[in-house]
Amino acid sequence: MRTFLTSAxxxxxxxxxxxVASAGDIRIGLAEALTGPASQYxxxxxxxxxxxxxxxxxxxxxxxxxxxLVEEDERGKKEEAINVYKKLIYQDKVLMIFGPTxxxxxxxAGPIAEAAHVVAFGTSNTASGITDIGPYVFRSSPMEADVVxxxxxxxxxxxxxxxxxxxxxxxxxxxxxxxxxxxxxxxAQHIRVVDTETYSKGDVDFKAQLTKLKAEAPDAxxxxxxxxxxxxxxxxxxxxxxxxxxxGGNGFNTPKLLENAKTAAEGTIVGSPWFDGxxxxxxxxxxxxxxxxxxSDPNQFSAQGYDALFIVAEALRKIHLTGQLAQDRQALRDAxxxxxxxxxxxxxxxxPAPLHNGKPGGYDADQTPFVYIVKNGKFALLK
Amino acid sequence: xxxxxIVNAISLGSVYALFALGFTLVFGILGVINLSHGGIFMVxxxxxxxxxxxxxxxxxAALPLAMLAAGLLGLAIDLLILKQLRxxxxxxxxxxxxxxxxxxxxxxxxxxxxxxETRRFPLDLFDQESFSWGPVTxxxxxxxxxxxxxxxxxxxxxxxxRTRIGQALRAVAESPKAASLLGIPVERLFHLTSFVxxxxxxxxxxxxxxxxxxISPFMGQPMLxxxxxxxxxxxxxxxxxxxxxxxxxxxxEVFAVTVLSSEYRDALSFGLLFLVLLWRxxxxxxASATRSA
Numbered sequence: 109m110r111t112f113l114t115s116a117x118x119x120x121x122x123x124x125x126x127x128v129a130s131a132g133d134i135r136i137g138l139a140e141a142l143t144g145p146a147s148q149y150x151x152x153x154x155x156x157x158x159x160x161x162x163x164x165x166x167x168x169x170x171x172x173x174x175x176x177l178v179e180e181d182e183r184g185k186k187e188e189a190i191n192v193y194k195k196l197i198y199q200d201k202v203l204m205i206f207g208p209t210x211x212x213x214x215x216x217a218g219p220i221a222e223a224a225h226v227v228a229f230g231t232s233n234t235a236s237g238i239t240d241i242g243p244y245v246f247r248s249s250p251m252e253a254d255v256v257x258x259x260x261x262x263x264x265x266x267x268x269x270x271x272x273x274x275x276x277x278x279x280x281x282x283x284x285x286x287x288x289x290x291x292x293x294x295x296a297q298h299i300r301v302v303d304t305e306t307y308s309k310g311d312v313d314f315k316a317q318l319t320k321l322k323a324e325a326p327d328a329x330x331x332x333x334x335x336x337x338x339x340x341x342x343x344x345x346x347x348x349x350x351x352x353x354x355x356g357g358n359g360f361n362t363p364k365l366l367e368n369a370k371t372a373a374e375g376t377i378v379g380s381p382w383f384d385g386x387x388x389x390x391x392x393x394x395x396x397x398x399x400x401x402x403x404s405d406p407n408q409f410s411a412q413g414y415d416a417l418f419i420v421a422e423a424l425r426k427i428h429l430t431g432q433l434a435q436d437r438q439a440l441r442d443a444x445x446x447x448x449x450x451x452x453x454x455x456x457x458x459x460p461a462p463l464h465n466g467k468p469g470g471y472d473a474d475q476t477p478f479v480y481i482v483k484n485g486k487f488a489l490l491k
Numbered sequence: 492x493x494x495x496x497i498v499n500a501i502s503l504g505s506v507y508a509l510f511a512l513g514f515t516l517v518f519g520i521l522g523v524i525n526l527s528h529g530g531i532f533m534v535x536x537x538x539x540x541x542x543x544x545x546x547x548x549x550x551x552a553a554l555p556l557a558m559l560a561a562g563l564l565g566l567a568i569d570l571l572i573l574k575q576l577r578x579x580x581x582x583x584x585x586x587x588x589x590x591x592x593x594x595x596x597x598x599x600x601x602x603x604x605x606x607x608e609t610r611r612f613p614l615d616l617f618d619q620e621s622f623s624w625g626p627v628t629x630x631x632x633x634x635x636x637x638x639x640x641x642x643x644x645x646x647x648x649x650x651x652x653r654t655r656i657g658q659a660l661r662a663v664a665e666s667p668k669a670a671s672l673l674g675i676p677v678e679r680l681f682h683l684t685s686f687v688x689x690x691x692x693x694x695x696x697x698x699x700x701x702x703x704x705x706i707s708p709f710m711g712q713p714m715l716x717x718x719x720x721x722x723x724x725x726x727x728x729x730x731x732x733x734x735x736x737x738x739x740x741x742x743x744e745v746f747a748v749t750v751l752s753s754e755y756r757d758a759l760s761f762g763l764l765f766l767v768l769l770w771r772x773x774x775x776x777x778a779s780a781t782r783s784a
Contacts, residue, residue, distance in 0.1 A: 143599075145709055148608040278754065306753045310713025312703040313506065315499040316748040323492045336609040339704040347621050347630045348495070368611050368704045 132431075133176040134169070134424065136417075137196035139189060139207035139217070146184025148364075149232055149409050150209040154179065155402050156231075156413030157206065163397070164417065170424045175417070182208045182217075189213035193220045193228075201433055204229060204440055206416060211235035212281045218245050225434065227441050229420065231412040234358050235285040238470075239461035244441055245470030248416045248456065250381050252289045252332075252358055255477040259379030260293045262479040262490050263328065263355050266377070271300040272355070273326035275317055275341060276333060278306040286332025286357040294330070302326050307337065314341050315348060322350050332357035339368035346372040353377060361408045366485055376482040377490060382408040382453045383478040385489065394452035408453075415451035422447045445471050494627045496749045502633040504741025506699055509640040510714050511721040511733035512647065513691030519728030520664050520684040522583065527568055527590040528692050528718065529711025530597035535561035535693020536700040536710065537601055543612060550616055557697055558690040565689020568593055569682055577681075594711065602708040611704040632702040639698065643691065644734040651730065660684065664728065724764055726777030735775055740764065 138157055141150030157177055165174050178200045180192040189208040196202045197220065204227035208214055211233040221228035222242040230238060230247040234255075239245050263269060272294065277283040294301055302324040305317035318341070321329060329345070331338055331354050338360055345354075353375035356365075361380040366373050384395060384405070394414055398406040406414075423443040429436050448457045454475065461469030480487040510532060517525045539557035542548045548556065572589045621630040651657040662670040663680050671677045699714075700706045721740050725732025740760060747759035768774070 143602060143607070145607055145707075147602075148606070151606075305748070306756075308713075308757060310709075312699065312705040312710075313499075313503045315502065316496060316745040317753050319492055319495045319499060320748065320753075336704070336707070339609070339611075343704060348628050349623075364608060368609065 132173055134173050134429070135176050135178055135200065135202045136420070137193075137200065137202035137205035137207075138177045138179045139182045139192045139196060139205055140179075141184035141209040141213075142179070142181040144183040144185070146209050150182075150184065150207075152407050152410040153207070153209060153232055153413040155398070156406065156410035156415075157417055159394075159398055159401055159410075160414045160417035160421075162401070164421055170421060173429070175421070178202055182213060184208075184210055184213065186213050186216035189217040190220060193217040197221065197224045197226050202226075203433075203436055204420065206231060206413070208233075210282065211238060211285070214238050214245075215241070215281075218242075221245070225441070226437050227444065229416060231416045232409050235281060236289070239472050240464040240469045243468050243470055246444060246458065247471070248412055248419060248453075248473050250473045250475050250477060252286050253292075254473075254475075255379040255381070256286075256289045256357065257293045257296070258477050259355065259377060259479050260290070260297060260299075262379075263353075263377045264297060264299070266481070266490060267328055267353060269299055269327045271302045271324075271326050272328050272330050273303045273305070273321040273324055274301055274330045274332075275305045275307065275314070275321060276331065277309060277311075277337060279308050280334075282359065283332055283334065283357075286359070290330050290332050290357065311337065312340055314344050318345050318348050318350060321345075322348055326352060328353050328355055330355045332359065334359040335362045335365045335368070339365055339373075342369040342372040342376070363405060363407060363487075366482060366487070370485065373482045374485075377479065378482075378487070379477045379479045380408050381473070381475055381477050382411040383480065383489065384487070386452075386454065386478070388450075388452075388454065390450060391452045391454075411452040415449065415453050415456065418451055419447055419449045419456065420444070422449055492626070493749070494625070496745050498627055498629055500742040500745035501637055501738065502630075502741075503745060504738035505633075505637040505640045506695075506702075506737075507714075507717050507721050507740050508734040508737025509636065509643070509695040509698060510692065510718045511725070511737045512640070512643060512730065513688035513695070514718045515722040515725065515728055515730060515733035516647070516684060516688040516691070518722065519730070520660055521573065521681055522664075522667075523573060523586040523590075524719075525568070525573075525590050525685075525688070526587055526715065527593040527597065528688070529715035530594035531561050531565055531568075531689045531692040531711075532696040532699075532714060533601060533706075533708060533711040534564055534597055534696070536696035536706045537605060538693065539697040539700065540610060540612060540706055543616070554694070554697060558693045561693020561696070562686040562690035565692070566682055566686045568689075569685035573685070574678070574681070594715075598708045598711070605708065607708055609704060609707045611706060612701055616701070630702070636698050636702055639694075640734065640737075643694075644730060647730045656680075656683075720761070720764055722774075724767060724774055726774030729774070729776040732774055732776030739767075739775075 140154050141147050161175050161177050182189040182192045196205050206229050214230050214233045218228050218241040222244045228245050232249050233247050234249050234252045236253050276287040303321050356378045360378045426443045427439040445458050457474045458471040459474035461472050479490045481490040514528045535557050538560040539553050542553040576585050621628045659675045667677050721736035722733050725736025743760035743763045747756045
């Protein structure tokens with residue numbers, strides 16, 4: 109019996125060492141908000157990743173190695189994101205980490221990965237300054253600062269804007285950063301801001317602010333809001349007799365807005381890195397596969413998650429995994445910046461972040477956004 | 492614009508008032524700050540949403556059924572949590588902590604069951620119309636909510652002042668022990684109060700869900716904060732105070748936006764609240780500064 113056990117163990121250990129050399133699992137951390145308010149972004153992201161994982165592994169993974177996603181719920185909270193990052197890096201010993209969902213959380217958790225020399229890859233962080241954390245921080249989500257000027261230019265051309273009003277949430281990093289970006293872009297394009305109104309998280313009634321905006325008779329209302337508040341704002345604006353179009357930020361980029369605001373959303377202009385009507389075969393294949401697997405329509409966030417795993421897969425194909433964790437983590441980090449990829453969100457490349465206090469930063473997304481207008485209850489490309 | 496802002500103030504205030512009604516009732520009778528009221532409010536909205544969309548029950552039937560569901564939930568919280576604490580003579584902070592737990596449980600459960608995204612009632616349920624009167628626009632639904640919260644307040648005041656059950660309730664509010672010595676079934680009245688308060692909370696959730704795009708597992712929390720402010724302002728435990736406190740808070744917020752800037756809304760409205768409390772620490776309708784409960 110003992111000899112059997114020993115030989116079994118020996119065989120096992122032999123198998124194990126062999127497997128590291130040739131066919132093993134590539135463990136990648138996935139830290140997303142799977143519960144809590146931010147899970148409406150985190151769950152579609154996770155779904156995008158799961159679909160990509162399934163497709164990659166069905167085709168034999170990376171040179172025969174399966175990709176294994178180690179999922180953790182960071183609940184959209186900074187503290188949780190830090191905990192999850194530490195667990196993934198030191199306990200689960202993953203090769204790299206995707207997520208967290210919110211920019212706020214990346215600001216908190218990114219430095220942990222940076223210090224451990226592990227790639228932190230955000231697929232949904234759009235705030236400025238994320239990649240200032242350091243050279244191990246990557247993102248595939250274009251910054252609002254890249255998307256907004258494009259959106260605004262298209263809107264000016266379409267609507268002949270001269271003066272706008274703004275309404276945004278001033279107690280949320282995402283909407284606040286969206287506001288800053290819009291304000292700068294408006295200034296750069298010489299559009300006058302006649303009135304700026306704010307609201308707080310959890311508000312449902314915006315009529316006081318909207319009544320003030322209406323009195324200033326702007327040509328359009330800029331609303332760097334999340335979809336939940338956005339839908340309420342649109343509906344109440346129409347009820348108060350405000351007929352001018354709205355211009356939204358990244359938060360408006362969801363079918364949820366149209367679902368909830370219905371006709372009130374007509375004419376709204378939004379910029380986005382993904383367009384469901386983009387006829388490219390990669391995109392249409394993605395949409396069909398997503399619908400089949402999850403029974404619901406994908407959104408921008410799932411598309412970005414889906415593409416991100418393929419981007420990393422490209423990098424993994426270019427390197428030789430040795431089984432030495434630190435070495436492999438570094439090799440992946442060095443291979444990523446040069447990767448170019450055409451996926452569901454279109455052509456993608458990385459762009460090094462500008463020097464921050466003389467130090468090199470990480471890598472931002474270099475991607476041209478689409479600009480949509482809501483027409484007959486659907487997002488249509490604005491031409 | 493000023494007339495419109497007055498309408499806005501009343502409509503915002505009545506939302507707070509409606510929420511505060513059931514909240515203050517529990518405090519007045521049971522002497523307990525029930526922090527799960529926000530959760531009940533949310534469950535009421537989801538119950539109506541389920542009845543309307545899953546079971547396709549017409550609204551006139553869904554409203555009382557969802558109120559019943561919320562009421563039963565309130566009753567369950569009373570039986571499972573508050574009653575147990577009463578029996579053991581727990582200090583009065585205990586129910587507060589326990590009901591926070593109940594609220595967290597409800598939020599997590601509904602998040603698991605319904606997902607965390609914001610939902611709304613089917614838009615074609617009611618005409619999203621508004622009538623205009625000169626420069627003023629009033630959404631019909633909002634006018635309905637205002638009318639309903641005033642109506643419910645009057646009904647509650649009438650029940651408390653004019654009926655035998657109201658008399659008994661007031662006796663319990665004064666002193667449960669004395670009331671029980673007089674042969675008043677105190678426990679049963681506690682159950683009744685919890686049921687009615689929760690049904691009112693559920694109704695508030697449904698009506699707010701109707702007029703705003705706001706049904707989510709997290710809808711209760713911000714409302715709870717405003718509700719606490721409203722009932723403290725109105726005088727803890729006073730039904731008229733809850734409604735006036737709600738209206739005052741709504742007016743203060745709209746006033747802050749109109750006169751100053753929305754940037755300072757919460758600072759100004761809560762500053763005003765503070766000033767009122769300096770002047771009347773017991774709140775607008777509170778009988779005395781302290782209440783032994």
